[in-house]
Amino acid sequence: MEERVAIYPGSFDPITTGHLDIIRRSAKLFDRLIVVVMSNYRKAGSHAFTVEERVELVRKCTADMENVSVDSYMGLLADYARQQKAVAVVKGLRAVSDFEDEFQQALINKRLNEDFETLFLAASSENMFLSSSVIKQVCVLGGDVTPFLPERVSQEIIEKLMKG
Ligand code: ADP
Numbered sequence: 001m002e003e004r005v006a007i008y009p010g011s012f013d014p015i016t017t018g019h020l021d022i023i024r025r026s027a028k029l030f031d032r033l034i035v036v037v038m039s040n041y042r043k044a045g046s047h048a049f050t051v052e053e054r055v056e057l058v059r060k061c062t063a064d065m066e067n068v069s070v071d072s073y074m075g076l077l078a079d080y081a082r083q084q085k086a087v088a089v090v091k092g093l094r095a096v097s098d099f100e101d102e103f104q105q106a107l108i109n110k111r112l113n114e115d116f117e118t119l120f121l122a123a124s125s126e127n128m129f130l131s132s133s134v135i136k137q138v139c140v141l142g143g144d145v146t147p148f149l150p151e152r153v154s155q156e157i158i159e160k161l162m163k164g
Contacts, residue, residue: 003031006088006119009038009077012054013047014157016135018127020061020150022092025121027068034084035062037072048136048161057157061150078112086116094123094131136161 008026012019012035027033037054039047049057051072062068073080081089089109091102106118123130130148139145139161146154 002085004088005032005034005084005086006030006090007034007036007077007081007084007086008090009036009073009080011039011047011132012037012058013049013132014054014135015058015061015150015153016127016130016132016148017150018092018094018123018130018148019058021124021127022090022121023062023065023068026090026119027065029119030088031067033068033090034086035068035070036077036080037070038077039074053160057153060152076112078109081109081116082113088117088119090119090121092123093120094128140164 006026006029008023010019023033023035035058037051037058039051047054055070055072058070062070077089080086089106091098091106093099093102102118102120106120109116109118135145135148139158145158149157
């Protein structure tokens with residue numbers, strides 16, 4: 001049987017414990033999961049980390065997960081999914097705030113490529129309030145963001161954010 005590949009796209013600027021939770025949970029559902037660092041045009045120019053840095057951070061956090069790989073892509077998600085023969089795109093949903101935007105993206109992606117489904121995983125309650133942008137704000141203002149970052153990369157992320 002052909003392996004079932006899923007992709008998990010996002011900006012990951014930087015990766016948080018919320019992202020890592022979605023990666024762990026979705027990796028169990030598929031033969032292979034590709035985490036894809038993308039450049040969101042609405043956020044372009046405002047990224048704290050370069051694409052290469054973001055990829056490297058995700059790689060370090062997922063090094064012990066055998067069926068997870070990390071990639072970057074600057075084009076259309078629907079095209080990337082086709083190239084990888086992905087059967088699903090995984091998205092994490094935090095309360096209502098993500099819903100409208102994610103629903104719109106799922107529908108447009110379905111129009112662009114009928115071969116994959118968008119799978120929404122509910123954020124776990126402890127990560128519900130977490131976003132990369134909140135972490136960046138709190139960190140720059142001197143708050144301790146260590147609990148919200150994957151342990152392996154927390155110091156590296158904090159140092160980079162403090163340097164600005
Ligand atoms: P953001 O900049 O909003 O933190 P990304 O663009 O990197 O997020 O998000 C990538 C994916 O991860 C999206 O599907 C997003 O909804 C999901 N996600 C982000 N933060 C969390 C979280 N704390 N818990 C679950 N899913 C999340």
